[in-house]
Amino acid sequence: MPTRLIRSVSLASLALVALASPTLAQTALPLAVANARAQAASPEAIAEYRYRLQQYQAARAEFDRDAEAYWNAIAEKRRIRNAKRRAGDQISSDDYVLVQPPVYTGPKRPVDPEPRPQPPGERRSLPVVADFVKAAGDYYQFTPQRPASELEFKRAYARVARAMGLTREQAVRVYAFETGGDGSYDMQSGLSKSRPGSRAISTAIGYNQLLTTNTLVLLAEQGNHILKVLNERAAALSGPQRKALEHKIGIVKRMVAMARSIPGNWSEHEKLGRTPQGWGVHALVLDIDVGPLLQTHKLLTSVIFARQKGYTEPLTAAELEMMNLTGDGTGFDMVTMPQELREIVPTSNFFQRSGYERNPVAIRHNTVAKLLAVTDARMDANSAKPGARELYAAF
Template identity: 85%
Template structure:
């Protein structure tokens, strides 16, 4: 699954408050890993081992440690000063670009930092021979599909309508995507990137049927790997469109199927009202998404009527944003994924960049420092051109997998 990363890592505060991006759960498996800075620090020793080592530490070992620690701290201080200056320049250039864009002025190479970020090449932090024993950190529990279903039943008396076979959900998604203006290429390649080309409608980031004992790394689920926050923001923003589509479908039905869909519409209305009851920004919806009420709303992604609407709107929001900003060319799947994952404004910055600039502008220009340092792919493929190329390459490879071929056939 390619989404081990970005959810909160790539999420940029400069994104539109109405639709920030995780986030999207694909520069996640592709992008998220441990920070290099964290890798320099040895993991805490078990309590008993730490005590034993502390008792065995000699004066010479302690003196050697303190000397090496001073060397490390001096080297880190020099690096941190360089890094702080670099990332301040990144932020300043971003503000300049945003101002020029608002004024309709042309963006040039001078509006980007063209140097790559400084890299720490000094000594590693030495291991303390007298470590202070630390209690083990408590792992934060991440809700899984079973929790979403339980919360939906408890708070909304709702059970999502699941497909009898996965192809049914793929066909529903294909019909919705085509009707709303996405292309097969966009939908299938984004699916391939987000899920590895084999994801089911209830696939969750970090969990794999082929890896027993795997753990969820986020709440991202589905073909586009929506987070709980994505679902809530989409309902707040697109609730009217989603309800209209459901009502239009109900009008074409009769008997028991119509009655069932009308009951579902009542539940969706309640969820839309909840999503709109809080301030329209990412952080407030994120707080709601950490509660059982938010989990219950997230179960909509699993519903064969509502899930395809949510996931299509997730991508269509970026397409419409580009058009509103005057970019009328069709977005490639890789370009759409950049907007999907980094936020519309940041992604469009890359999308509208001429190829000559793409070749030289570092990817660091589109990240916060903390997010960049946790993104080995963005570091390794360190220009816009390289980042788009590796995204396309992953899409090419994963589109050959059975799930992606089945989704393509559904179109």
């Protein structure tokens, strides 16, 4: 993954000196920084900083107490809703927290006039498509069969999605939302051909942005169906094509067994997804035969979940996206909510605190109705882009 490094001659020289002399790098430089701090920070500045820091810490502690109480109430209401849903009881507005989360409005953390030198943090790089493909070869002796063109993958996806019960509207609009309307089958979250030097922000790949964990969970849960479809295709072929697909089926069986070799919960699959063995399985998303099946199952599991819960109305693309983003149980809570509740229930009811505070869209569009509306609006805009129009035509 390319990175942009801008170095001056002096910085390069300093780096060479530091590499050649660990003692100089570790002791002389901090001493120079310490001397500079001592010269720059007056006693008055230090006293002012310490006073302001106490003010900040007191205000922040008060906010954290309020926030903890709020998010504890969110968790308790969620437990109540889940229990009522299991019992078949009606859920009402009383089962949600109807006020927005507290917002910190106190003083900002003051700048330390005596900053301590911090050791450089180790940046953990995420695996990218090339790493997934390499791991597939290393651990499974598998190279995904890539499409000859983007349109070939779109047509394969459309055939599978239509056959398995997804509507064109659901598939195209979710694609438009997840990829911006122009994403490729091997698009990875955070990486963009139009932004040189961009970095991956997750392992999510493809039209519906499957994480390594998604791929492993889908193989564990839907492996039998995927293998059934592949075997049916192989039976209709002959000669080298049949032999090649049968070889691929054998590899997929090994990957399914790998995905099922651990306890069937998200956290355990997430751990496996951080290993090269998990990366190799994720390469299946790129394969012209298996990738469309995984992409379709990613959405279809939410549709099936809603049906099993007794919800017979067709899911709109925005509702399906909510289940796709937040998980089936949480998304289903939003989907089944009547419009009058959607207008007043804060989006915070469907997040953990850490996830909510990292989600500016949910914060800005802070009720269920607003979040669904902005999702629909983004789908509308992105559905007009060439990639989405090409997928629409592929159906």
